Amino acid sequence: MRASDVLVASFPRSGSTRLRLILAGLLTRDSSVRLSHEAFEQTVPELGGAGPWRRDEAWPLFIKTHRPYALPLARPRAILLLRHPLDALASFHAYRTALIGAPSMSPSAFLRDPRHGLPRWIRHTCSWRGRVEHILRFKALMAEPADEIQALMQTLGTTVPQEILDSAIANATSDAARRLRSTRRGGDQFESSFQFARTDSDSPRATFDPDDEAWAGRQLDAAGLVPLVRTL
Numbered sequence: 001m002r003a004s005d006v007l008v009a010s011f012p013r014s015g016s017t018r019l020r021l022i023l024a025g026l027l028t029r030d031s032s033v034r035l036s037h038e039a040f041e042q043t044v045p046e047l048g049g050a051g052p053w054r055r056d057e058a059w060p061l062f063i064k065t066h067r068p069y070a071l072p073l074a075r076p077r078a079i080l081l082l083r084h085p086l087d088a089l090a091s092f093h094a095y096r097t098a099l100i101g102a103p104s105m106s107p108s109a110f111l112r113d114p115r116h117g118l119p120r121w122i123r124h125t126c127s128w129r130g131r132v133e134h135i136l137r138f139k140a141l142m143a144e145p146a147d148e149i150q151a152l153m154q155t156l157g158t159t160v161p162q163e164i165l166d167s168a169i170a171n172a173t174s175d176a177a178r179r180l181r182s183t184r185r186g187g188d189q190f191e192s193s194f195q196f197a198r199t200d201s202d203s204p205r206a207t208f209d210p211d212d213e214a215w216a217g218r219q220l221d222a223a224g225l226v227p228l229v230r231t232l
Contacts, residue, residue: 001076006060006156007047009069009128010081011121013091015138016064018172019081020044022149023062025168026160027054047073060156069127079152080128083138084232085121086205086216092116093207107207111216118216122223129228137232145169 008023010016024043042054047065055061060077067073093110111117134155141148146165153160208216220226 001063002061003075003077004060005076006062007073007076007078008044008062008064008081009078009132010064010066011083011085011088011092011124012066013088013095014081014083015141016066016081019136019141020062020064021172022145022168025171026149026164027056027059059158066124068124069131074131077156078128078132079134079136079155080125080132081136081138081141082125082228082232084205084229085118085125085220086111086208086213087138087203089117089121090204090207094204108209108212111208111212118219122219122225125225125228126223139232145172 008016008019010019020040024040027043039054041049042052044062044064045051045053047063047067053061053063063076065073069078089111090107093105093107096110096116097104105113112119114120134152136148136152146162146169149165149169150160205213217226220229
């Protein structure tokens with residue numbers, strides 16, 4: 001990694017694929033390009049993924065990671081993509097149990113699971129909070145992507161021509177994300193009806209019952225994250 005690189009930190013199922021698709025569209029500058037999974041992973045790579053990484057000196061190289069902050073990640077610049085924890089965890093639960101065949105677990109048990117649930121979300125968010133230059137909010141990215149990306153780029157000291165941004169956003173669809181995942185070399189094969197970017201509900205957190213929400217609220221309050229979560 002170089003000092004000019006930008007880490008895109010996010011908890012799983014928080015919208016990183018949509019964000020990476022938009023960023024890939026900015027980097028390729030061509031709305032007609034249909035990136036293969038290999039090219040996508042080289043243009044907006046995942047930390048630890050196979051190279052070579054495709055660099056463009058006119059833009060930062062954005063590198064995705066779901067890892068919590070650690071000292072080896074301190075050198076590059078970083079941004080944080082946040083989704084409401086109950087929405088992210090509802091989607092993560094569905095992903096793990098219905099898609100990749102993880103052992104079945106009730107939503108309530110998953111929420112409380114220290115390996116995958118809210119305790120992990122809290123650790124991840126607290127590890128990055130205060131160490132990033134910019135926080136992107138999933139809800140705003142979905143509702144007003146052009147405004148959110150322009151604000152991000154301004155924070156990073158660059159600008160994006162509006163026509164390139166509009167094209168990149170138009171091509172960052174759920175179908176595009178599904179196609180990339182389904183063509184992943186040696187990776188998961190998705191059913192044709194599967195929507196990788198979960199859009200079936202405006203509130204996936206409805207997966208959890210009132211007791212779950214009350215428990216989550218206490219954990220977030222103890223971690224000092226309630227004011228931040230209210231913005232999500």
